[in-house]
Amino acid sequence: MSGVPRPPRGLPVRVAAGLAVLALAGCALVPGSVSPVDEVEFTHELPVPPLAPSRVVDGTRVFSLTAQEGTSELVPGVQTPTWGFDGPYLGPTLRAERGERVAVEVTNDLPEPTSVHWHGMHLPAAMDGGPHQEVEPGGTWRPTWRIDQPAATLWYHPHPHGQTEKHVYRGLAGLFLLDDDASVAADLPHDYGVDDVPVIVQDKVLDDDGTLELDDSGAEPGTLGDVVLTNGATGAYHDVTSERVRLRLLNGSTARTYQLGFPDRRMDLVATDGGLLEAPVEVDDVRLAPGERAEVVVRLEPGETTRLHSFEAELGGVVVPFAMGGNDAFDVLELRAADRLTPSPEPAWTPSAHAAADALHADDATVTRTFQLDDRQINGRRMDMGRIDETATVGTTEVWEVRSTVPMPHSFHVHDVQFRILSVDGDPPPPALAGPKDTVYLEPNRTYRLLMRFEDYTDPDVPYMFHCHMLWHEDQGMMGQFVVVEPGQEAGTDVDGHAGHH
Numbered sequence: 453m454s455g456v457p458r459p460p461r462g463l464p465v466r467v468a469a470g471l472a473v474l475a476l477a478g479c480a481l482v483p484g485s486v487s488p489v490d491e492v493e494f495t496h497e498l499p500v501p502p503l504a505p506s507r508v509v510d511g512t513r514v515f516s517l518t519a520q521e522g523t524s525e526l527v528p529g530v531q532t533p534t535w536g537f538d539g540p541y542l543g544p545t546l547r548a549e550r551g552e553r554v555a556v557e558v559t560n561d562l563p564e565p566t567s568v569h570w571h572g573m574h575l576p577a578a579m580d581g582g583p584h585q586e587v588e589p590g591g592t593w594r595p596t597w598r599i600d601q602p603a604a605t606l607w608y609h610p611h612p613h614g615q616t617e618k619h620v621y622r623g624l625a626g627l628f629l630l631d632d633d634a635s636v637a638a639d640l641p642h643d644y645g646v647d648d649v650p651v652i653v654q655d656k657v658l659d660d661d662g663t664l665e666l667d668d669s670g671a672e673p674g675t676l677g678d679v680v681l682t683n684g685a686t687g688a689y690h691d692v693t694s695e696r697v698r699l700r701l702l703n704g705s706t707a708r709t710y711q712l713g714f715p716d717r718r719m720d721l722v723a724t725d726g727g728l729l730e731a732p733v734e735v736d737d738v739r740l741a742p743g744e745r746a747e748v749v750v751r752l753e754p755g756e757t758t759r760l761h762s763f764e765a766e767l768g769g770v771v772v773p774f775a776m777g778g779n780d781a782f783d784v785l786e787l788r789a790a791d792r793l794t795p796s797p798e799p800a801w802t803p804s805a806h807a808a809a810d811a812l813h814a815d816d817a818t819v820t821r822t823f824q825l826d827d828r829q830i831n832g833r834r835m836d837m838g839r840i841d842e843t844a845t846v847g848t849t850e851v852w853e854v855r856s857t858v859p860m861p862h863s864f865h866v867h868d869v870q871f872r873i874l875s876v877d878g879d880p881p882p883p884a885l886a887g888p889k890d891t892v893y894l895e896p897n898r899t900y901r902l903l904m905r906f907e908d909y910t911d912p913d914v915p916y917m918f919h920c921h922m923l924w925h926e927d928q929g930m931m932g933q934f935v936v937v938e939p940g941q942e943a944g945t946d947v948d949g950h951a952g953h954h
């Protein structure tokens with residue numbers, strides 16, 4: 453850890469931040485002189501989550517996932533109690549094509565309620581897997597919906613009321629890959645686990661006995677671990693056998709924001725949270741807050757080795773950046789190129805046949821909403837499961853103006869939709885924020901204008917969530933609820949305010 457004394461959890465956040473400043477002033481540690489993330493040897497072959505088996509029943513592709521307890525060797529020689537789907541840690545990769553109807557049989561073998569949220573997915577609210585769809589121990593929940601959105605790297609994770617940080621941190625998370633006409637025909641590496649590689653980045657704190665610890669000191673923005681895992685392993689390497697490799701990067705951490713890139717080369721950013729960009733963009737690195745994804749294509753020369761690195765994260769105007777992980781720099785994944793590499797084409801693709809229908813147009817926006825985030829509240833309120841905060845009408849295009857008013861890291865996630873960032877403080881977004889997004893890091897005191905359209909599904913009684921994706925913040929109530937209704941319809945008055953009654 454950073455070596456800065458952290459005030460106890462429960463102190464008002466502004467006081468806590470002030471104490472951190474005082475601690476800094478009286479502390480001999482030079483900020484940035486030490487990375488609190490442990491150096492490791494890169495000697496462990498990168499585990500690749502298996503593709504989940506499925507069966508097609510009456511035209512529906514059916515998957516099964518079981519949340520269960522287990523034991524994992526996250527750090528060599530150390531046994532750690534963990535949770536996973538269909539295994540001790542993380543879960544298999546679900547994969548489906550646009551147009552397919554899918555169903556997932558989610559069974560909870562944990563000793564407490566959990567849920568599974570399909571992060572980034574457009575689907576009915578009752579299938580969303582948020583706090584209103586918890587699964588009791590021993591229970592099974594079977595959401596079903598039709599995939600109707602562009603190819604993308606989505607993911608799934610628990611979203612139980614007030615317990616999301618713990619459930620994700622223990623290991624419950626997996627990828628949900630979507631394919632479409634554009635992605636299938638694209639000149640992009642697409643051999644799963646070979647040249648198209650999932651990279652789930654997470655940080656942990658391990659006790660002396662190997663137990664996963666959450667930081668309960670009250671430090672912002674939550675637990676920043678000194679152990680960094682890729683797909684559940686420390687010090688992982690991947691053998692590259694082609695000229696280019698596609699990395700599907702997911703920040704699956706609870707609080708840490710990464711700045712991922714290669715010290716010795718640039719890379720092609722090809723996709724963000726919700727799918728492909730209009731064209732590849734060469735970048736030095738990409739910043740990922742918890743919940744965000746990016747797909748990058750990296751070129752290697754025969755026989756060489758390079759490492760994906762997390763640079764000092766650009767957190768914007770946060771107070772004491774180094775106490776919030778902003779000075780941490782460390783390697784994440786080693787790539788080892790074979791002496792002979794098979795040819796890979798330059799990344800390129802043509803638009804999907806759905807592109808025109810999918811496109812969002814700022815001129816269509818008829819509703820503007822504003823969201824102010826402070827320490828733990830959104831528009832002055834904390835989460836109340838029985839309260840609907842916003843009501844959107846199906847078929848409308850809206851602009852959400854989102855601003856964090858406090859000097860700490862927050863990220864903003866909206867369920868059901870992929871949005872487009874129109875502007876950041878009035879300026880066009882940088883390339884890494886110009887593609888389809890469902891989660892965005894909020895630099896303090898900057899206004900992010902998000903364009904989105906609510907489509908297809910209405911339910912006045914079952915809400916979707918919008919929230920901070922720093923999971924400790926989320927659990928403390930930094931979340932609100934919205935429903936999508938028919939024109940003229942009002943939000944229901946009998947929204948279920950109690951979790952775990954299903």
Ligand SMILES: [Cu+2]
Nearest residue numbers: 862920922925
């Ligand atoms: Cu937050």
